[in-house]
Amino acid sequence: MMRKKAVLYLCAVIAVALLMWNLCKGPPIRDIKDVFGIPKAATVQTRTPKTSPKCNLSRNCSFDHFPFSITSGAADVVGPKICFDGKIVLSHVLNVGPGMNIVLVNGKNGKIETTDFFNLNYNQPKESAAYLRAIKPGTIVLVASFGDISTIMTDEVSDIFLGLGSSLVKSLKGRDNWVFAGYSGTEMKSLFEKMAVNDAKTNPYGEWPGVVELGGCFPRKA
Template sequence: MSATEVRPRLHPGLIASVIFVCAAAMAAAVLIIRKYCFPVNDATYRYSLLQRQEERGTTLAEEGGDDSGMDYFAYKEDQTTPAPPKKCSVEKNCPPDSFAVRIKSGAANVVGPTICFDGQIVMSHVKNNVGPGFNIVVVNRETGTVDKSGYLNSKSGQSEDIINYLRAIEPGKIVLLATFDDVTPKLTDEIRDVLESMGSTLIKTVKSKDNWVFAGRPGAAEKSPFEKMTINDSKKNMYEDWPEVVEISGCFPKNS
């Protein structure tokens, strides 16, 4: 009579426990490798998030879909507020002898700037009429109409063309400016001088990848209070090699 061979059997619960422990160990290993071998700092994360937001916004704009998530690109009023919307989302209603203005620089080299004048968004990423360099709007202060707008290209443009454009702006016109990307490749001392003559006090200090916004007028008798900049500082940047967005708003006087 032959002895019956008895083979040990593993309990199903034990098998499941082993599989779970192995999966957890693999997941932990992936997280450790990603954290210490491929570190992602906050600035890098924000930059990638900005890129994804821009891609989503571009897709929605092209498809004509809902743009409710695109507050980075356009100014919107709170639809639940019964009061009439304020022009350019300025905190207060501007008096008749001034214009509502809001100017927002670009975000890194991803999202373009926004320039709003007297309730009209003249230039923005959504409108697809912005570009690298100085984005500019020139306004007739008497009528409040936009004479011209565009961007002075800091990549493929010529410094001579930029300086000629700025010098051709007639005294008394209102000039609104916002940077996008890096403006310094074509930013000469002559250009800085002309912008300074419009009332700027910061343009002489603008360096590579700084963000700068400004509102002034040629032949200004006084320095403009409508000016701000954020500095490119690797220790403080919001988006990798780029500082945070800078913005100004308020009531720009018709005569100053």
């Protein structure tokens, strides 16, 4: 009996000695079962859920920017597409028409104010010029071509787009594809503009150039 007690006492001393040796050795014991054979409780890790970027962008925009994307029409068959802050505003079957498609957005709160389209058959160039001149300062202007917009792009209309920040509008020719995003009331050059030139040698759709698209994070108006 005394021998059994001595053995138990010796085992306890050895266990305590091993524990103290591991504590003094350096790094803490990662798993208590290394000493006592008892697994420790699992550590619960929580992660903040990730949100997918809006409008199919490759990254999320900061709070002071609006995510958007614009795709021009494909020839005169498939309509353009405009997405703003995660919402499809224009698509082939939603709010589009042949010619120059426009979306106006409040630059502060991101609210869609109006959508419209202009071409020579439905609207006179003077109507489109009057529409553009009436845009309030601080309004985000999103534009996508669908078909030939050269007939509606008079000198007056193109001058207005120059004031919105366009640098390509003066070079638009018949059946060129064009997408643009700019602010009303600023003379600063827009960073969001692309064009596909109508060229019979390179056109993927016969008499029509390829689709152009752009997207990014548009700064919110302070």
